[in-house]
Amino acid sequence: MASQNLLNNFTAGIPGHHCYVPNGTSWALDQNISVLEVDAPEMLQVYIPMDTNSKPSKCRRFRKAQWHLVMANMSAVRTHVNFTEAETETCQDGWTYDRTEFDATIVSEWNLVCTLRPLKQMSQTIYMGGVLAGAIIFGGLSDKFGRRALLIWSYFQLATLGTCTAFTNSYLTYCILRFLTGMAVSGVILNSVSLKVEWIPTKSRTVVGTLSSFFFTFGQMILAGVAYQLRDWRKLQVAVCAPYFICFLYSWWFSESARWLILNRRSEDALKQIHRVARINGKPEMVDKITLEVLESNMQKEIQSSKSIYTMYDLLRTRVMRKISVCLMFVWFSTSFAYYGLAMDLQKFGVSIYLIQVIFGAVDIPAKLLAMTSLSFLGRPISQAGCLLLSAAAIFANIFVPSDMQTLRTTFAVLGKGLTSASFTCVYLFTGELYPTVIRQTGMGFSSTMARVGSMAAPAVLILDEFLPTLPSVVYGGSAVVAGVISLFLPETLNVPLPETIDDVEEKWGTQKQTSQTMKETVALQDMKEGEDGKSTGLDAL
Structure with missing residues (x-):
C-alpha cells in the first residue's frame, strides 16, 4: 500500500x-x-x-x-x-x-511544468479523491457483502487498473485510472484491517496491528530501491502494480469474518470458518465442542441486532457513538494531513529523493516500536495523543531553524513524519476496536474518508508559503495539536473485547462505570476461551 x-x-x-x-x-x-x-x-x-x-x-x-x-x-x-x-x-x-534523476516521468512526458505545473499536484489529488470515494463506497458495501469478497475484488481492481495505467497515452486517461486505483487501495486497506481486527484475539491485537504497519514501512523503503532501478515511470508503475495479481490469488484462501457471518444470519458458514481456524491452530478437539447451538446461544443478542439495518446516520445517532465518531474524524484528518504534507514533496529537501525516501521509511521503525510499547502499557488514548503532540513539536521546531541549516531541518521533518506514521498505527487499531461489528466497516469508511480529505488538503496548504514561508508548518502542527488533545476524550480499549452492537458501545463507555476490576474479569474470561498454548481455538473470535 x-x-x-x-x-x-x-x-x-x-x-x-x-x-x-x-x-x-x-x-x-x-x-x-x-x-x-x-x-x-x-x-x-x-x-x-x-x-x-x-x-x-x-x-x-x-x-x-x-x-x-x-x-x-x-x-x-x-x-x-x-x-x-x-x-x-x-x-x-x-x-x-535533465535525465540524471529520472529517465521519464509524467511531468516530462506531458510537459507538466510552468503554467501546467498545477496538473502535477492535481494527479495526486485525484488519486486521493479515489481513495476517499473508495472509503465511502467499499466501507458500506463490505458491511453488506462481507469483508473477504470486497477484499478480493479490491485486489483485482488494483492489479488490473494499476497495470493498465502504465500503458495510457493521455493525461486524462492516466488520472481516471489513478482515481479508480485509489478506490481499490481503500478497499484493500479497510477490509484487511477489519478482517485482522475481527479474527485476532484481544491480547494479541496490538502486536499484530503494529507488525502489520511495519510492512507498510518496509514498502516505503522497497519502493525507493525499485524506483532507483526503474527510473521510467511506466516500468515503475508495472513493477508496483503487477504483484497485486499474486495478492488477488492468495486472498481466496482467507476466511470470512465469523462475526460478520453470524450477524448476517449465516451461522452455519460462520461455524465452518471457526472449525477451519481451530484445525489450522492445532485444536481439532474444538470442532466437536463448538456447535451451531453454542454459537447461537453465545451470540443471541448480536443475532437479534442483525435484524436492524444500519447506515452512516447510526454513527452519530447515539451519544457515545457520536462522541467517538467526531473525535476520530479530527484524529484521522490531522494525522493524514500532517503525514502527506511531509511525505509528498520529497524534492524540497535538497538531497536525493531515493535517499530521503529510505530515511523516511527507516525512522518509522523505531517510531512504531515506541507506539507498540505505548499502546500495550499506557493505553490507546494516551498513545494516540502522544504521537500527535510530539509530531506537532517536531513540525513547530522547524519554524525556528534557519533555512541554510538544511540538515537540521530535514532531521526535524523526518522525526515529524515518523511520529505521524506511528499515529496512523494507533488510529487504525483504535478505530477498529471502538466501532461495533454491526457497523465497523461503515465506521472505518467514515473515519478514513476524513483522512483522505486531509491528504487532499495537504498539498494545497503548501501554497501558503508564498505569503509566509512558515505558515504551512503552523497549519500542519496546529492541526496535530488539536487532534492530539481531542484524542484524549476517546474511551480506553486496551484489553477490552470488541463491541458487537451499538448498545454494547453505549453500555461499555456511556456511563464510564467500568472499573479496572471489571476489565480484569473480562480479560480473564477472554483468556479462558483460548487454549493453554495460547493458540486461538476459534471461539475467541466471538
Whole structure:
C-alpha cells in the first residue's frame, strides 16, 4: 500500500528543465562566430535568462540569442544586441529535461511544468479523491457483502487498473485510472484491517496491528530501491502494480469474518470458518465442542441486532457513538494531513529523493516500536495523543531553524513524519476496536474518508508559503495539536473485547462505570476461551 500512496513522488517527479535551446549554428555563422569556441554551459546562457536565484530560468528564453553574454569582446555581436533589455518569451518549442534523476516521468512526458505545473499536484489529488470515494463506497458495501469478497475484488481492481495505467497515452486517461486505483487501495486497506481486527484475539491485537504497519514501512523503503532501478515511470508503475495479481490469488484462501457471518444470519458458514481456524491452530478437539447451538446461544443478542439495518446516520445517532465518531474524524484528518504534507514533496529537501525516501521509511521503525510499547502499557488514548503532540513539536521546531541549516531541518521533518506514521498505527487499531461489528466497516469508511480529505488538503496548504514561508508548518502542527488533545476524550480499549452492537458501545463507555476490576474479569474470561498454548481455538473470535 505504501508503494501506491507514495508512488507520485517518483512517477510524477519534476526533473530539472529549461526551454528547448534551438540550434544556434546558423545564427552564429551569420555573425562570423564559431560555435566551437563556446562550451555547453555558455551556450545555455546565450538562450536562457537567469531567474531571481541566479539560476537558468525554467519557463522563459531569450527571443534572440544573446551572444554578447559569452563573447562580449566581439564587436560584430556587440553591435547587434540591446544591452539594456533583452526580450524573453515562453518556451515555444518545448523543454529540455535533465535525465540524471529520472529517465521519464509524467511531468516530462506531458510537459507538466510552468503554467501546467498545477496538473502535477492535481494527479495526486485525484488519486486521493479515489481513495476517499473508495472509503465511502467499499466501507458500506463490505458491511453488506462481507469483508473477504470486497477484499478480493479490491485486489483485482488494483492489479488490473494499476497495470493498465502504465500503458495510457493521455493525461486524462492516466488520472481516471489513478482515481479508480485509489478506490481499490481503500478497499484493500479497510477490509484487511477489519478482517485482522475481527479474527485476532484481544491480547494479541496490538502486536499484530503494529507488525502489520511495519510492512507498510518496509514498502516505503522497497519502493525507493525499485524506483532507483526503474527510473521510467511506466516500468515503475508495472513493477508496483503487477504483484497485486499474486495478492488477488492468495486472498481466496482467507476466511470470512465469523462475526460478520453470524450477524448476517449465516451461522452455519460462520461455524465452518471457526472449525477451519481451530484445525489450522492445532485444536481439532474444538470442532466437536463448538456447535451451531453454542454459537447461537453465545451470540443471541448480536443475532437479534442483525435484524436492524444500519447506515452512516447510526454513527452519530447515539451519544457515545457520536462522541467517538467526531473525535476520530479530527484524529484521522490531522494525522493524514500532517503525514502527506511531509511525505509528498520529497524534492524540497535538497538531497536525493531515493535517499530521503529510505530515511523516511527507516525512522518509522523505531517510531512504531515506541507506539507498540505505548499502546500495550499506557493505553490507546494516551498513545494516540502522544504521537500527535510530539509530531506537532517536531513540525513547530522547524519554524525556528534557519533555512541554510538544511540538515537540521530535514532531521526535524523526518522525526515529524515518523511520529505521524506511528499515529496512523494507533488510529487504525483504535478505530477498529471502538466501532461495533454491526457497523465497523461503515465506521472505518467514515473515519478514513476524513483522512483522505486531509491528504487532499495537504498539498494545497503548501501554497501558503508564498505569503509566509512558515505558515504551512503552523497549519500542519496546529492541526496535530488539536487532534492530539481531542484524542484524549476517546474511551480506553486496551484489553477490552470488541463491541458487537451499538448498545454494547453505549453500555461499555456511556456511563464510564467500568472499573479496572471489571476489565480484569473480562480479560480473564477472554483468556479462558483460548487454549493453554495460547493458540486461538476459534471461539475467541466471538
